Every structure is written in C-alpha cells, then in structure tokens.
Amino acid sequence: MLLALDKSLKDLSVIVRYEKRLEIAKPKLEEFFEWCGSLTEHGKLGTAITYALNQKDSTMNFLSDSRLLLSNNIAEHGIKSLVVGRKNWLFFQSFDGAHAVASILGLLETAKINGLHSRKYLDYLLTHLPNRQNTPLEAYLSWSPKVQLESR
Known part of the structure; x- marks a missing residue:
C-alpha cells in the first residue's frame, strides 16, 4: 500500500x-x-x-524528506551487474586489475543513473581526458552539462 x-x-x-x-x-x-x-x-x-x-x-x-524513496530498488538494480560478475572477479591476477574494473563499473553505473549512454560516455572520456590541460576533472563527470550534451 x-x-x-x-x-x-x-x-x-x-x-x-x-x-x-x-x-x-x-x-x-x-x-x-x-x-x-x-x-x-x-x-x-x-x-x-x-x-x-x-x-x-x-x-x-522516509517521512522527513519527500525526496527519499521508500524502496531501494534503484540501488539494488544499480549493483546487479556487480553481483552477477562477482564470481568471475575472484580470479583477477592483481589487486590493481580488480580496482580498475571496479572504477570503470562505477563510472558506467553513474553514467546510467545520469541518463547517459554508457558507450558514448566512455568514448567521450577516452577522447577528451588525454587532451585535457587545465580543465578540472569535475568537467568530465557524468552530470556536467557539456558531458550531458555530448553523451546522451
């Protein structure tokens, strides 16, 4: 109810x-x-x-702030890919490899939550990050207006 x-x-x-x-x-x-x-x-x-x-x-x-959700379905859905792959990740050859995959998955899930197309967002990052000079990293986060415009 x-x-x-x-x-x-x-x-x-x-x-x-x-x-x-x-x-x-x-x-x-x-x-x-x-x-x-x-x-x-x-x-x-x-x-x-x-x-x-x-x-x-x-x-x-949840009554104190109407922005709070009663259900945690969004969070559960967000970590589903992590749970599904958990057994596969037991066999990483190094801690650095596991950390890299966790970082990439975190980026992808954040991109999805912010309405971005994951592939376009990764393409954007891989194209623009190597050429960044004095641009702060915040400009490349998935909620940045320019990223939103180019990665939907």
Whole structure:
C-alpha cells in the first residue's frame, strides 16, 4: 500500500509530496508499528515482527524528506551487474586489475543513473581526458552539462 501511494505521488512537487506522506502514510505506519508492538509472537512470525520493529526509525525516516524513496530498488538494480560478475572477479591476477574494473563499473553505473549512454560516455572520456590541460576533472563527470550534451 505504501509503495503504491508513493508511486502515485511521484509527479507531485517535493512540498506537496511531503504533506501527502504525512497526511496518508504516517498514520498507517504508526498504526502498523503499534499493532506490531501489541503482539507477543514466537517463532518465525515473532522474528519478523521484531525485525519490523527494529526498522521503525529507518522506515519512519522516509517521512522527513519527500525526496527519499521508500524502496531501494534503484540501488539494488544499480549493483546487479556487480553481483552477477562477482564470481568471475575472484580470479583477477592483481589487486590493481580488480580496482580498475571496479572504477570503470562505477563510472558506467553513474553514467546510467545520469541518463547517459554508457558507450558514448566512455568514448567521450577516452577522447577528451588525454587532451585535457587545465580543465578540472569535475568537467568530465557524468552530470556536467557539456558531458550531458555530448553523451546522451
């Protein structure tokens, strides 16, 4: 229910979303945690209830800033390629090789999050970075306006 509510509010302004969350979601969350606190279950259900109660502060925190997401699906999706390749990376010949791959994957994931085409962004970096003279590195980050223009 909360995920559906949050999805329905995604196109609203930050202020309106904040007010709607307080109006609709806060009472539901308070009711849920009060209900959890009234139970004295044991076994797996008791473990689940204890887990929910231990996450109360973190869950309620999403009400304090309407830019926060209730779900971590975006982060999970972002690290999926790392998890899939984890077994393959056990056999790197050196720490430097593993570090290089981690750096490149970090760049690619950041590019994706910022709406860039990964290949175009890498091409841009490999073309422009070797020729940079006094340009600060910040100019080559994926959210830089010039990079955004040339790597979409």
